[in-house]
Amino acid sequence: MSDNHITIFEVGPRDGLQNEKEMIQTEVKIELIERLVRAGVKKIEATSFVNPKWIPQLSDSKEVATKIRREEGVVYSALVPNVRGLERAREAGIQEIAIFMSSSESHNKNNINKSIDETFPVLREVAEVAHAKGMRVRGYVSTAFGCPFEGEVPLASVVKVTEQLLNMGVYEVSIGDTIGVGNPREVKQSFSSLISLFGSDKLAGHFHDTKGMGLANVYAALEAGIRTFDSSIAGLGGCPYAPGASGNISTEDLVNMLHQMGLHTGIELEKLAAAGKFMERVLGRKLQSKVLAAMKSAGGIKNEHT
């Protein structure tokens, strides 16, 4: 892959929809995923296999995962917290999973009901079983730029969790600004340090846009050498166990910025915007994407219904 190619990991169907108040119909989720694929998205976090009592919005994960029409060359990943979740994901035909934990104790406890040190053996077992079954495993480190309960998070904690996940054999760790409090200067510094320790090909950026710094943080991470970013269609999202967390950076805004900078994503912006508009219609409200709003007011979106 050339240095000019940026990989987009679309997380809207999981990170976005896990935070919607109303349960979205399974058919809508499937249509959203298929639209994203038609726009050229190659990596999608389609759902999660967490405890459905904790995240009822994604309790239809089995139906979503089994009913999506799989396209060759597209990764349909799912978030998994433990071996129970891994088994459910495998039964639904999932071949890539993401394991996740936080770099701050209180968010980890709130989100997955364990301390950081108690979480390592749980995730190590998930990774071992998944690898033994030939699955690929991605990792997330949440609250890497700040915690809703503890405030500042030392880089040493992010390094510790990242290292543990990489030792479990995850192919990449996505560094999460879960509540969107990072600023471009510290993002560039932190990613530069993480890259010097682990290499840029092992890292990705996952920015929430709570205070409007998401794209600036992408630019800072790009400058440090990161080439993979997570984003949500139309900026859907949040984390239900992180008070104050709002949506991820919008995929339309991210793709537009990267293309304007002469970088490649393989994604067609018109079709992406059509997927964003589809979600606005379904949810009955305007979503966060600025590029989507601009494209609508500039005369509509072509092929909106395809």
Ligand code: HMG
């Ligand atoms: P727990 O209650 O401590 O689990 O939850 P447990 O192991 O004690 O089990 C309790 C019951 O849950 C048992 O059933 C288990 O079988 C069942 P019972 O015996 O009582 O009938 N159970 C499950 N059922 C189905 N699927 C499972 C599963 N696991 C247990 N996988 C647990 C611990 C981790 C499961 C729970 O805390 C949980 O599901 N948490 C997930 C929370 C979540 O999804 N948060 C949002 C995603 S993270 C995020 O958004 C951040 C990210 O985007 C990056 C960023 O922005 O930074 C990734």
Ligand code: MG
């Ligand atoms: Mg997130």
